[in-house]
Amino acid sequence: MIKLTIDGKEVELEKPVTVLEAAKKAGIRIPTLCYFEGLSPFGGCRLCLVEVEKLPKLQTACTLMAADGMVVRTETEQIKAARRAMLEFLLINHPLDCPYCDKAGECELQDLVAKYGPEAGRFAEGKRQHPENFDDPIIVRNMERCVLCTRCIRMCNDLQGAYAITVTGRGSHSFVEPFSGGKYNCEYCGNCLTVCPVGAIMSRLHRHSYRPWFVEKEVETTCGYCGVGCSLILQMREERIIRTIPRVGLGLNNGLLCVRGRFGYDFVESRDRLSTPMINVNGELRPVSWQEAYEFVIRRLKEIKETHGPTAIGGIASGRCTNEDNYMLQRLMRFVIGTNNIDSTARLYYAPAVAYLEQIFGQGITANLIPGIANSDGALVIGGDPTTINPILGLQIRALWRSGGKVIVVGAPGGLKRFASYEVVPRPFAEEIVLSAVVSRLVKEKELKGELTHLEEKIKGLKEPAEGDLQAAGVSAETIDRMVTDLKAMETPVIVIGPELLQHGRPSKNLFLTAALAYAINARMFVLSERPNYQGVIDMGCLPDMLPGGRPIDFEMFRHKIEETLGKEVPQNKGLNLFEMIDAAADGRLKALYVMGEDLLFSLPGREKTRKALEGLDLLIVQDIYLTETAKMADVVLPAASWSEKDGTFTNLERRIQRVRAGRTISSGRPDWQIVSEIARGLGDDKVFSSAHDVWEEVIHISPLHAGLSYEDISEGKAIWPYHGEPLRGVEGEFDVEGLDSLPKVDTDAIILNMHRPLYHSGSTSRRSKALISIFPEPVLMMNPSDAKGIGVEEGEKVRLATSNASIEVKVKIDRDLQQGVVSLSNTFEGVNFMRFVDYTVEPTTGSMVITNNSVKLEKVKE
Amino acid sequence: MEFLKEIEEILNRYPDRQGALLPSLYVAQKEYGWLSQESYEAVAQALNLPPATVKGVATFYAMYKHKPMGRHLIQLCTNVACMVMGAERLVDLLKNKYGLEPGGTTEDGRFSLVIMECIGACDKAPAMLVDTDFHADLNEKRIIEILESYK
Numbered sequence A: 001m002i003k004l005t006i007d008g009k010e011v012e013l014e015k016p017v018t019v020l021e022a023a024k025k026a027g028i029r030i031p032t033l034c035y036f037e038g039l040s041p042f043g044g045c046r047l048c049l050v051e052v053e054k055l056p057k058l059q060t061a062c063t064l065m066a067a068d069g070m071v072v073r074t075e076t077e078q079i080k081a082a083r084r085a086m087l088e089f090l091l092i093n094h095p096l097d098c099p100y101c102d103k104a105g106e107c108e109l110q111d112l113v114a115k116y117g118p119e120a121g122r123f124a125e126g127k128r129q130h131p132e133n134f135d136d137p138i139i140v141r142n143m144e145r146c147v148l149c150t151r152c153i154r155m156c157n158d159l160q161g162a163y164a165i166t167v168t169g170r171g172s173h174s175f176v177e178p179f180s181g182g183k184y185n186c187e188y189c190g191n192c193l194t195v196c197p198v199g200a201i202m203s204r205l206h207r208h209s210y211r212p213w214f215v216e217k218e219v220e221t222t223c224g225y226c227g228v229g230c231s232l233i234l235q236m237r238e239e240r241i242i243r244t245i246p247r248v249g250l251g252l253n254n255g256l257l258c259v260r261g262r263f264g265y266d267f268v269e270s271r272d273r274l275s276t277p278m279i280n281v282n283g284e285l286r287p288v289s290w291q292e293a294y295e296f297v298i299r300r301l302k303e304i305k306e307t308h309g310p311t312a313i314g315g316i317a318s319g320r321c322t323n324e325d326n327y328m329l330q331r332l333m334r335f336v337i338g339t340n341n342i343d344s345t346a347r348l349y350y351a352p353a354v355a356y357l358e359q360i361f362g363q364g365i366t367a368n369l370i371p372g373i374a375n376s377d378g379a380l381v382i383g384g385d386p387t388t389i390n391p392i393l394g395l396q397i398r399a400l401w402r403s404g405g406k407v408i409v410v411g412a413p414g415g416l417k418r419f420a421s422y423e424v425v426p427r428p429f430a431e432e433i434v435l436s437a438v439v440s441r442l443v444k445e446k447e448l449k450g451e452l453t454h455l456e457e458k459i460k461g462l463k464e465p466a467e468g469d470l471q472a473a474g475v476s477a478e479t480i481d482r483m484v485t486d487l488k489a490m491e492t493p494v495i496v497i498g499p500e501l502l503q504h505g506r507p508s509k510n511l512f513l514t515a516a517l518a519y520a521i522n523a524r525m526f527v528l529s530e531r532p533n534y535q536g537v538i539d540m541g542c543l544p545d546m547l548p549g550g551r552p553i554d555f556e557m558f559r560h561k562i563e564e565t566l567g568k569e570v571p572q573n574k575g576l577n578l579f580e581m582i583d584a585a586a587d588g589r590l591k592a593l594y595v596m597g598e599d600l601l602f603s604l605p606g607r608e609k610t611r612k613a614l615e616g617l618d619l620l621i622v623q624d625i626y627l628t629e630t631a632k633m634a635d636v637v638l639p640a641a642s643w644s645e646k647d648g649t650f651t652n653l654e655r656r657i658q659r660v661r662a663g664r665t666i667s668s669g670r671p672d673w674q675i676v677s678e679i680a681r682g683l684g685d686d687k688v689f690s691s692a693h694d695v696w697e698e699v700i701h702i703s704p705l706h707a708g709l710s711y712e713d714i715s716e717g718k719a720i721w722p723y724h725g726e727p728l729r730g731v732e733g734e735f736d737v738e739g740l741d742s743l744p745k746v747d748t749d750a751i752i753l754n755m756h757r758p759l760y761h762s763g764s765t766s767r768r769s770k771a772l773i774s775i776f777p778e779p780v781l782m783m784n785p786s787d788a789k790g791i792g793v794e795e796g797e798k799v800r801l802a803t804s805n806a807s808i809e810v811k812v813k814i815d816r817d818l819q820q821g822v823v824s825l826s827n828t829f830e831g832v833n834f835m836r837f838v839d840y841t842v843e844p845t846t847g848s849m850v851i852t853n854n855s856v857k858l859e860k861v862k863e
Numbered sequence B: 001m002e003f004l005k006e007i008e009e010i011l012n013r014y015p016d017r018q019g020a021l022l023p024s025l026y027v028a029q030k031e032y033g034w035l036s037q038e039s040y041e042a043v044a045q046a047l048n049l050p051p052a053t054v055k056g057v058a059t060f061y062a063m064y065k066h067k068p069m070g071r072h073l074i075q076l077c078t079n080v081a082c083m084v085m086g087a088e089r090l091v092d093l094l095k096n097k098y099g100l101e102p103g104g105t106t107e108d109g110r111f112s113l114v115i116m117e118c119i120g121a122c123d124k125a126p127a128m129l130v131d132t133d134f135h136a137d138l139n140e141k142r143i144i145e146i147l148e149s150y151k
């Protein structure tokens, strides 16, 4: 126990902290400038100076450790004079252009000078000049205002890990600059501008459009871009979101955001937003009133149900919509129309991955806490780059490495380049061979626990790759040795699974191997989630074989319970999944499809097939915030409220449920749950839902998993797995693996087109954000330098990229870290999107899709 | 290749990559003539350090060549002792004879001139360094003789 006295107050400390932190504990505020909670102390500004008895000079409280018996004073005349002097030094070069500076009102320098002075400086010399830099579309820097606290640099280096900025020059010629001296060319997380105490690094998005005290309302909500679910605050004025900010202490992101969460919010104001419901009349979408649109949908659904039965109707839920929205859509399909035909694009990898792993280990196996990753001593990352798919989760892995943990990446390391102990890059789709080798070796050296016999039996039947197989996979036996040794030594390992693990090769085998590995080394698993609510889609029962709460449809008990509670029938037979619905639409079994918040034509491979299928429908209902490619084909289009315009909840990839809160509605769109509810009522549903809260009340009544979990509990952060509900237990066990006793052939000649998952985009929403588009404005084909050289192209030149589906010209961007024989294109831009080029097959065991037709022809385009 | 080999050797002499940065910058300076963006990138790549960090460290130090310079670098002291002994006349002389301004480079790329703040040779003032050679007790005649030996 350390006891000290600060300003006459006795302070007792359990563990050693700095005098600054000790004072904070005692409720005493010591002024600071270079200190920022969570960053390593710097001790550069000397504003936190305090007097300590028996120490001859003033001390910086942010770096001085509190010691037993210390007597500290924080505000004496001597201290005030010192602080005033420090501030006078800072003002020698500071332009004092407060009337013009966006920071005024929340500027720490301004506040400090207001408190300590000086009222006038004594330096008559001219101030240093450094022009404001506008090279970047979203960040502006004004280095005349910089006080060289280095908070931004410590943030960028130590927490973000981008190492993009530095102090250049020295003395009064020091400025904080990115490497280029112009554009940042960085990860654009904007975390540096959160910590800048003055107006030296600022967002350009809201430049000169408001003063901090103009903010009328703050809305605490959850980011709508990915499955991490960062907490952020919408600062609103009149009709608009002025900016979104994170807050230290709020949510799992604890003050950090990624580029999408921080700058991508303007998609809600996009001019592409739908402004009215529309009905297709003779091939043209015509505006109609909500009433007309509802009547049309209700009449047509009734007709189709009467003529073709309920199973001729299907629904597509959305990983971008809230739990409430998704619950309502499955409710409409199951309990009102009477079909289990409901699925979503979680089918593309997320849902099959979670379902498969839960089949082996039980429900909730992937529900692990993201902030725990940094405290682990090792990580294996496979199937995707967490720093771009789920950036804030990616930072946790960087932190893990920084604190001495081992990070092994299988595949191109991407944003983990500097943070991977090593990477193992097998030939495309040869991950299976690497994992097979590692698992085979591992179980020879380490006895299995004997807990899961079904899993252990299969592990025994696994074919171990021979030397030649490894060679074909492009990985040496030494690498396997090293991996096995390192994995075995990990005590609290995590395994991070990305989409690619399922979308190539044999998904069930890859998943099985990952599961076996996790079992052998006792790892926690995370499945990266590209959408904010893929997990919620699953938990709300938007699966053809699962009811809300993840209860299998073929368990009569669960069906009956719901029937009793709701007084509605639950259809017995398994419904069609996404791909089966497409097939059924193509051959005429499915007549109507209700697509909520998803652009199927854009998001699915096999575009021609999808297009034909949708064309063949009698009724295509599209509910979205934009006129997407799919919406253009619809018989009726219903404009929805966007993420910032509605209430509800998201469930993130760690299965944490968090509130989404409405800022203000600026469009004519309506919340998805509400639209669905209106239609359900027209189809005979007697229940009235008047708010998202009402919907949630029903969810917690019928889903055993969510039993009793109120909005209040969720707001208080209590909605962490397993929520005090009842997870499903005792059904895990049997599962199948394809090709347990065989190994894949590796094609070494083909050039493979892969999906690029850039940090700055996430499908089509980000494309409507001017800010994100300004960073990544056009489609580019990422190529390894030697592949580019092979066909004689340089960065910025165009190639013709062709498969049997499409042949399109696209600009090349060189990526040194991309493996040879692989080119990648994002699924962002209409017309030149990844999915347009490729097809798919479905692996029956997992129901996951496997990308096919991805071997491409490349040809330089002559000018 | 030579460049990478030299950096490799330097790396062997230091416990960590950061430590090898300053000497590696000298190698880069030799290779590229001065510390250009390109040279920072090469050093960053060779040492596996972030380019911004390399630039930050390099720009802190005045001894590096931060812009393209002539074949020979003259560092002439004009601090108190040298000034008293006539260093400023030497500066004027260089201007007249070679068109060489402080901080500048001759048109033919032969000399660059940097004014130094004391090279610790006050007893033999005025003094200068040409590249790494030390010359003292300068006067108008001597300095030209010395410089003419640098082609």
Ligand code: SF4
Residues within 6 Å of the ligand: A152, A155, A156, A160, A162, A163, A164, A165, A184, A186, A187, A188, A189, A190, A191, A192, A193
């Ligand atoms: S935006 Fe992020 S990555 Fe870029 S300089 Fe700032 S902290 Fe670093």
Ligand code: SF4
Residues within 6 Å of the ligand: A145, A146, A147, A148, A149, A150, A151, A152, A153, A176, A195, A196, A197, A198, A200, A201
């Ligand atoms: S830019 Fe801002 S945060 Fe960075 S050193 Fe300057 S004042 Fe500090």
Ligand code: SF4
Residues within 6 Å of the ligand: A223, A224, A225, A226, A227, A228, A229, A230, A253, A257, A258, A259, A260, A261, A262, A390, A391, A392, A393
């Ligand atoms: S990590 Fe995901 S949830 Fe967090 S800010 Fe970025 S996109 Fe949003």
Ligand code: FES
Residues within 6 Å of the ligand: A031, A032, A033, A034, A035, A042, A043, A044, A045, A046, A047, A048, A049, A060, A061, A062, A063
């Ligand atoms: S806050 Fe302590 S020195 Fe800056």
